[in-house]
Amino acid sequence: MKRTVLVVWTAVLMTLVLSGCWSRKELNELAVSIGLGIDRTEHGYRVTTQIVAPRQAASGASGANGPPALVMATEESTVMEALRKLTTKLPRKIYLSHLSILLIDESIAREGVLDSLDFLFRDHEVRPNFNVVIVRNGTAHDALSILTPLEQMPARDMFDSLNESEKVWAPTAAVRLLDLMKWFNTEGQQAVLTGLKMVGDIEKGMSKDNISVLDSPAKFEYSGIGVMKDDVLLGWLNESDSKAYNYVTGKVKSTVGKVECPNQKGEFVMELINSRTKIIPGLKEGGPSATVEVSIEGNIAEVECKLDLNDRKVLKEVGELAGRKTRELIEHGIREVQTRYASDIFGFGQKFHHKYPKQWRVWKEDWDRMFSRMEVEVVVKYEVKGRGRIVNPIQKGILE
Template structure:
């Protein structure tokens, strides 16, 4: 009897140490980012975020599903982290980066060095390291994240699937994850590589529903070519 009472007391004390759901995040409080773009600008960096539209979240729970599947917001600041924090002035929700599919950089950023703008992502505990990284070769990351794609409702997911598909089935490209970049930068005698993204066609029409409502889309994207970095540029 005494042993049973002691066991109950021990278990009761142990439950007080359990944290439960202290770190939970409510979907209604977050702006879930699926694509991130970084462009060099006069102020430092222009950061563009493609987020899942609330209508998509409502559809997943049985609600309506009208409007665009994704929203694009952007801002400029001296650092990438500051720009992400600054986006709170344009959104009622906090940017949540744990579901990123792809990160795009423009050529100016790549040539200036990518370690500095990516440093916060290596350190942020909310960022998962399994999303792909690519360079927009004939435009800006902001433009690439603003186009509508025909095969996937979420454009960033279409870019992610295309890059991984070409890497797996034909290999003219390299589906590089942020984790791969981290390993390369920490290794001697091995340089980083990233695939180029090209936008071909009418950019203005590519940002509208017309790009997904006709058989021959006015704007198409293509991953091709692999660039080798010396150090981080």
């Protein structure tokens, strides 16, 4: 009898604890947003959302049923109000848990992004793992309205392209909302955001003409990393300086670069296959200094001159030339950020904060100036690991 009573009471207590899916939402009640855009207007913000078409979500295929995604926009004085106001055009609430990308126009970035992002930082339904990008020309609304030929969901195409270009090309940075949250609450490192440009006939890009021909009339492309101070965009780095940023911060996974051939005309191309970066903070004459050590392993990917790649001395020289070119690229990128922007996007301040906490407490209020004048030494160690399927370049007549 006692055992029966115990089992009953245990079951009762479990029903109190296991409340089930109290926050469950049915798919047919939601408009699933995969892309979000925020533009500055005279009256506040224009919020654009790219949502998965309900028929697409139900059937898993597009075609005669209509486009795979829909773009809706509205305007209000705050982002939250604009999102809720979209229900006047849609019979469903916007669901943001599956966002892939957020686009903000450059005017918002120039005045500061915190106000426009505050709702996304706070909302419990938002997962902060989506990418944030600045639209450099045009509006976020136009960018989200361009149809893309490779992916059915244009926002997903933008997300995949950004992350892939960071992995294999390097002059872009796939920054998530979570990364921004950490940077804004961290001493000694400023934020960055990648820029997106629209190229071609934007009006045609919003129609089916953009996906019905081999060469689409309108395209998007990622271009440059934006340097920020606090939450304000200061300006843009060019392609090589953007790559330098990724070298210093240890984010280069793979890339390629050309180098002039030794003692002759022509160039050879190196493919980076592995890279490691170490920032060593130091003190010099009572002030901050730093050494950036970069270790690189690369393969010879292309040769446009006569090199005897069987000769170890030649391979060593090739590695030295590639290392020198990489060192010069990194040095120029650091110097450009120091002199033009005086914003520590590399995180040197963080290194001093951890290693020299007493000095950092004195320096941090004047860190922008100290960073701009700080001496930074770059050391690159470049090792050639492979030469490709052939060793030496094929010369005319050698196979005759």
